[in-house]
Amino acid sequence: MRTSIYPFVLLCLIMIGNAIHSQRLADKRIVIRADTILDGKGNTFKNTRIVVEGDKIVAIDPKAGPIDYDLRGLTVLPGWIDAHAHITWSFGKDGKNVGAGETTPEAAYRSAANAWSTLMAGFTTIQSVGSPTDLPLRDAIARGALVGPRILTAVEPLMGRGEQTGTAEEIRAFIRKQKQAGADVIKIFASQSIRQGGGMTLSQQQLNAACNEARKQGLRTLVHAYKDAVRAASMAGCTQVEHGTLATDDDLKLLAKNGTYLDPQAGLVIENYLLNKERYLGTPGYTEEGFVAMIKILPMNHDLVQRASKTPGLKIVFGTDAVAGSHGRNAEEFIDRVRDGGVDPMTAMVSANSLGAEALGMGDRIGSIAPGKQADIIALDGNPLTDITSVRRVVFVMKGGVVYKNVPHARH
Numbered sequence: 001m002r003t004s005i006y007p008f009v010l011l012c013l014i015m016i017g018n019a020i021h022s023q024r025l026a027d028k029r030i031v032i033r034a035d036t037i038l039d040g041k042g043n044t045f046k047n048t049r050i051v052v053e054g055d056k057i058v059a060i061d062p063k064a065g066p067i068d069y070d071l072r073g074l075t076v077l078p079g080w081i082d083a084h085a086h087i088t089w090s091f092g093k094d095g096k097n098v099g100a101g102e103t104t105p106e107a108a109y110r111s112a113a114n115a116w117s118t119l120m121a122g123f124t125t126i127q128s129v130g131s132p133t134d135l136p137l138r139d140a141i142a143r144g145a146l147v148g149p150r151i152l153t154a155v156e157p158l159m160g161r162g163e164q165t166g167t168a169e170e171i172r173a174f175i176r177k178q179k180q181a182g183a184d185v186i187k188i189f190a191s192q193s194i195r196q197g198g199g200m201t202l203s204q205q206q207l208n209a210a211c212n213e214a215r216k217q218g219l220r221t222l223v224h225a226y227k228d229a230v231r232a233a234s235m236a237g238c239t240q241v242e243h244g245t246l247a248t249d250d251d252l253k254l255l256a257k258n259g260t261y262l263d264p265q266a267g268l269v270i271e272n273y274l275l276n277k278e279r280y281l282g283t284p285g286y287t288e289e290g291f292v293a294m295i296k297i298l299p300m301n302h303d304l305v306q307r308a309s310k311t312p313g314l315k316i317v318f319g320t321d322a323v324a325g326s327h328g329r330n331a332e333e334f335i336d337r338v339r340d341g342g343v344d345p346m347t348a349m350v351s352a353n354s355l356g357a358e359a360l361g362m363g364d365r366i367g368s369i370a371p372g373k374q375a376d377i378i379a380l381d382g383n384p385l386t387d388i389t390s391v392r393r394v395v396f397v398m399k400g401g402v403v404y405k406n407v408p409h410a411r412h
């Protein structure tokens with residue numbers, strides 16, 4: 001009766017959801033005391049208090065009281081934003097990767113569990129790109145029926161297949177269809193997988209049509225791009241480049257000049273594949289040759305992050321490409337960026353806070369600790385500016401004014 005635990009877990013999640021909902025109504029005003037706050041924009045506040053009313057931060061006031069949560073000894077910061085996850089990817093009954101391909105009750109429970117783990121790891125907002133199965137999960141969390149991060153999603157991605165992708169008009173119609181289906185953002189695959197060489201799969205004209213139509217519909221565009229596709233995406237006016245491996249310095253300068261966001265992955269996604277090799281190998285898209293290629297790609301990604309972070313004016317956001325095995329471990333990517341990508345820790349935090357929010361077009365609502373912002377607040381046992389591994393020790397999570405995690409911690 002191994003599977004019988006799943007309905008139980010779901011029931012618990014719903015009960016917690018209801019309990020949390022009642023807490024929201026009962027406790028209108030919450031005061032959090034902290035001695036170290038990173039505000040999400042690169043500033044540090046010392047010895048003050050955050051006042052929350054309903055789902056919003058209403059004041060930063062060192063005299064506010066009475067205190068509901070004393071987070072002294074911890075580092076308090078805005079909930080993190082992961083610009084690129086695949087929240088419904090999981091390992092199936094046999095332990096092997098099933099991607100987002102299953103629509104069984106078990107797969108739905110696994111998705112709910114992924115959402116729970118992601119929130120508990122300090123991620124209060126994620127952009128989950130490229131599976132229609134994200135939609136009901138997004139909506140259930142937004143209704144308060146399930147516990148998880150705020151989700152933005154792309155429904156069906158536009159898969160570049162050269163000529164076969166369609167004419168400019170067909171591509172525009174596809175974009176409008178995603179908008180009608182409830183997409184928050186458009187995901188576009190303009191390159192093959194890097195494991196297969198990373199060549200372009202959409203022409204410049206096709207990319208122009210896709211990103212132009214999305215803009216007309218009021219939607220942002222995330223383009224999976226390597227090598228030449230990086231430049232092409234920026235020239236097409238797309239919002240954000242995902243991955244970006246093997247982009248040249250000139251390509252990176254062009255992104256900076258055009259204001260195109262870059263979302264590179266310094267390590268977690270490949271480290272996770274290598275860690276779970278037996279669970280991925282033989283499932284669609286994962287071959288022995290692919291794994292050999294990944295070992296070579298990892299240093300290329302370190303190199304990209306190193307060069308990107310030295311490119312003046314380039315807006316680098318935080319995205320993990322979390323798939324099965326990485327949900328709840330998203331913060332490992334911070335460690336990779338700092339350790340292997342040479343990124344300054346404060347810059348790494350801002351990339352997942354105010355800059356990440358700006359890239360989502362949500363800079364007025366999330367990503368910083370300031371009056372008027374959503375009360376998305378987390379606390380780490382340790383200070384990431386001096387010890388980046390403290391991102392693994394998330395001991396407090398509030399999302400929209402509701403506390404979901406508050407682990408007892410030692411006062412340092």
Ligand SMILES: [Zn+2]
Nearest residue numbers: 084085086321
């Ligand atoms: Zn991805």
